[in-house]
Amino acid sequence: MLTEGVPAALRGFAGRLGRLVLLLVAVAVASFALMVNSPVDLVAAYVGADVASLGPEQRALIEERWGLNDPAHERFLAWLGNLVRGDFGFSATFNQPVLEVIGDKFLASLALMALAWLLSGVLGFGLGLLAGARQGRATDRVITWWAYTLASAPTFWVGLLLLYVFAVSLNWAPVCCAVPIGVPAADVTLLDRLHHLVLPAVTLSVVGIAPVVLHTRQAVIEALAGDHVAFARAQGERGFGLIRHRVVRNAAAPALLLQFSSLGELFGGSVLAEQVFSYPGLGAATTTAALNQDVPLLLGIALFTTVLVFTGNAIGDRVHAGVDPRAALADARRSR
Amino acid sequence: MLVAKRWQQRLGVIGLRVRTRRWVAVALAAAALGAATACSTGDAVSGAKPTELRLAIGGEAEDGYDPTLGWGRYGNPLFQSTLLTRDADLKITNDLATGYSVSPDGLVWTVDIRSDATFSDGKPVTPGDVAYTFNTAATSGGLTDVTVLDQAVAVDEDTVELRLREPRSTFVNRLVSLGIVPEHAHGPGYARDPVGSGPFVLEQWDEGQQLIVRRNDDYYGGKPAFERVVFVFTDEDASLAAARSGQVDVAALPSALASTEMPGMTLHAIESVDNRGITFPYQPATGRTNADGEPIGDPVTSDVAVRRAINLAIDRQALVDGVLDGHGRPATGPVDGLPWYDPSTAVTGTDPDAAARLLDEAGWRDTDGDGVRERDGVRAEFTLLYLASDSLRQGLALAVADMLKPIGVAVTAKGESWEVIETRMHADAVLFGWGSHDPTEMYNLYHSGQAGIELYNPGYYGDPEVDAALDAGMAATDPAEATAHWKEAQRHFGPAADAAWAWLVNLDHTYFVDSCLDVGQEQVEPHGHGWPITWNITGWRWTC
Numbered sequence: 001m002l003t004e005g006v007p008a009a010l011r012g013f014a015g016r017l018g019r020l021v022l023l024l025v026a027v028a029v030a031s032f033a034l035m036v037n038s039p040v041d042l043v044a045a046y047v048g049a050d051v052a053s054l055g056p057e058q059r060a061l062i063e064e065r066w067g068l069n070d071p072a073h074e075r076f077l078a079w080l081g082n083l084v085r086g087d088f089g090f091s092a093t094f095n096q097p098v099l100e101v102i103g104d105k106f107l108a109s110l111a112l113m114a115l116a117w118l119l120s121g122v123l124g125f126g127l128g129l130l131a132g133a134r135q136g137r138a139t140d141r142v143i144t145w146w147a148y149t150l151a152s153a154p155t156f157w158v159g160l161l162l163l164y165v166f167a168v169s170l171n172w173a174p175v176c177c178a179v180p181i182g183v184p185a186a187d188v189t190l191l192d193r194l195h196h197l198v199l200p201a202v203t204l205s206v207v208g209i210a211p212v213v214l215h216t217r218q219a220v221i222e223a224l225a226g227d228h229v230a231f232a233r234a235q236g237e238r239g240f241g242l243i244r245h246r247v248v249r250n251a252a253a254p255a256l257l258l259q260f261s262s263l264g265e266l267f268g269g270s271v272l273a274e275q276v277f278s279y280p281g282l283g284a285a286t287t288t289a290a291l292n293q294d295v296p297l298l299l300g301i302a303l304f305t306t307v308l309v310f311t312g313n314a315i316g317d318r319v320h321a322g323v324d325p326r327a328a329l330a331d332a333r334r335s336r
Numbered sequence: 337m338l339v340a341k342r343w344q345q346r347l348g349v350i351g352l353r354v355r356t357r358r359w360v361a362v363a364l365a366a367a368a369l370g371a372a373t374a375c376s377t378g379d380a381v382s383g384a385k386p387t388e389l390r391l392a393i394g395g396e397a398e399d400g401y402d403p404t405l406g407w408g409r410y411g412n413p414l415f416q417s418t419l420l421t422r423d424a425d426l427k428i429t430n431d432l433a434t435g436y437s438v439s440p441d442g443l444v445w446t447v448d449i450r451s452d453a454t455f456s457d458g459k460p461v462t463p464g465d466v467a468y469t470f471n472t473a474a475t476s477g478g479l480t481d482v483t484v485l486d487q488a489v490a491v492d493e494d495t496v497e498l499r500l501r502e503p504r505s506t507f508v509n510r511l512v513s514l515g516i517v518p519e520h521a522h523g524p525g526y527a528r529d530p531v532g533s534g535p536f537v538l539e540q541w542d543e544g545q546q547l548i549v550r551r552n553d554d555y556y557g558g559k560p561a562f563e564r565v566v567f568v569f570t571d572e573d574a575s576l577a578a579a580r581s582g583q584v585d586v587a588a589l590p591s592a593l594a595s596t597e598m599p600g601m602t603l604h605a606i607e608s609v610d611n612r613g614i615t616f617p618y619q620p621a622t623g624r625t626n627a628d629g630e631p632i633g634d635p636v637t638s639d640v641a642v643r644r645a646i647n648l649a650i651d652r653q654a655l656v657d658g659v660l661d662g663h664g665r666p667a668t669g670p671v672d673g674l675p676w677y678d679p680s681t682a683v684t685g686t687d688p689d690a691a692a693r694l695l696d697e698a699g700w701r702d703t704d705g706d707g708v709r710e711r712d713g714v715r716a717e718f719t720l721l722y723l724a725s726d727s728l729r730q731g732l733a734l735a736v737a738d739m740l741k742p743i744g745v746a747v748t749a750k751g752e753s754w755e756v757i758e759t760r761m762h763a764d765a766v767l768f769g770w771g772s773h774d775p776t777e778m779y780n781l782y783h784s785g786q787a788g789i790e791l792y793n794p795g796y797y798g799d800p801e802v803d804a805a806l807d808a809g810m811a812a813t814d815p816a817e818a819t820a821h822w823k824e825a826q827r828h829f830g831p832a833a834d835a836a837w838a839w840l841v842n843l844d845h846t847y848f849v850d851s852c853l854d855v856g857q858e859q860v861e862p863h864g865h866g867w868p869i870t871w872n873i874t875g876w877r878w879t880c
Contacts, residue, residue, distance in 0.1 A: 280544030
């Protein structure tokens, strides 16, 4: 059994890796094609408000520095060649190698995204359980209504609202940034960082919370209607015990799957949340790169998020299979 | 009570009672700590006032602080110092230089350098560093244009020669804006760890958030009154919030937010040459196109009578009051308030009757009674394009259309993206914003040689006398002589002559400044970014 299992797992892993590479190539080609055909003039976007003070000679210099005089396919192949050697190119916007920019900014985003992800997962699952268990009652109606409200509220709007209430009116939270204003890096405490993290994280968690609530609720209702629950009830199981022993596992499967596949939306949401709170993460860098038409950085970010989302989905599949053995069986059958 | 009891029972059933209490305690503790940190930051603000200054005036340089790539291109690079600088009246004065002269042919600029200046790493500033800076900037392909430089050479221990490819009086602006970098410490990492001879040194840069700078105690010029200055990079809403909660001492806010009450802060509306104006297609519509196939010319605005009439009929003060909420001035030319501005070219007041007479005399008459004049079967109508995402430009464009209706000129204001505007700006009127401390901009907007290049002279304006005056201004070796030529050009293209543009307004840049902070005399600020208000930051003082 064991000796058979290992090569199968390896084969599965290799298969996934192959798919990831194909996906990356497709994303790279598509993103590059989009940017090359964009009507926005790269140099004009870089120059911005300085158009009147830079002469044509200077623009020629900039184009030369960026290699814009080569045909598009040559530029793409050159970029791809560098990429294979591990060189992601140079971001003109940040005057830094692309990998350094992504590394720096992602580190800032990581705390934000992780906290928001946990918040939306834990809160969403808990509320979904509660709503499902209390189906039709006032608790259920309030939670469902709240979930629908969140699902239809745009992230940036929620962010502005929170900013206005908690930072401007109540003065409880800072208005911007990931660190306190004017404090040297060495004096910034973990508490400071958390203090600056709360509002953006809550805003960002809004993106993921509603689907988890609603799906969990549905799964709970279905599980509660199942034969095994009827049997358990007949044996006298009630209340939280019943939910914990007979329902949680069934309800967890869709929630976990959703949670892991929501990484893409989480990143999309971080673009807006970071903008609202001047939080210096990858999302804010994406906005800047897009406004400045920083092609190497945008491509780098596209590839990076592809890997992120792909990994999230792969983990989601594995965890799902772990929680729900039927899914693993179905997977195995399909791959045969 | 009953309800509470029932809940307690249920919580008890699911074994949560104890844990819930613990969580409540933890949450309370966290809230208390949060409040404590909030208090401590509040204390820091008031306690540190004498030595620390916090500014929310935007303008982060994402690519870092390397002048050879464009940092400080609006002047006053903070970490570095420049050869020359501009005073409150924008007159040029010495900084690192002790004097300069231009050869009679305008090709060689000889600059004497002071010998007491040192970089923040303790090494002296030498002519070699100056030459290195100019040579590097000329080829770096960044955001500062030094392409006219052929070569910079250090000729002795305190003199540098800047040799140009052609005479250019406006090269003096590079001496004003290009911060000198040390040759020995300049490389790929420089932009994030700048070493210079300016009044401040970089202490910490949290990218996307804030820049903390420390006073350079070895600076050769006036000592700033502040040990540290913090630049906070917040957007408008966050800046407003930060100003309101007392976290910043200066906040730049758009004029739309300038009417808000701000306790403890004073509104400074600083005059600028950040202007908005309309460029007209100057050529007749003959079906001519440029190399990219974009149409050139318009049958209505190519008539000088129409352009002059428009300039007369627009009530600029009404635009300032209505669209800018009073935070601006009427504009009459591209360089209002700058040393090379000729006030005699200004339109004074609004005169729709004179405008109507001009149109009558030129043969534009409303014969069919539809409220719009026509001539030889051509209706006096044109499209005015503006940047759709800019509500201020939209307001101006719509107001102008309203003001021209009474004189029988029909204007269709239309919002578009820059990409669309660029393909149509030679055949449609466009609302632009310009304004620079460098007369090169005026040259680019009005010289026929710049017609259709980039965004310059989009209407293909061309007048031999203007060209001659602008060329003479460029070639002048003496600032006074150059100024005379710049003024002459304005008399030819101004609203009473060719009326190539209809300038509308100059915006005021609005800042909220702590009422206890004296920011000295303000310069007329240019269009664009950067930190124009900080030009004299070394002289800022607390007054209470």
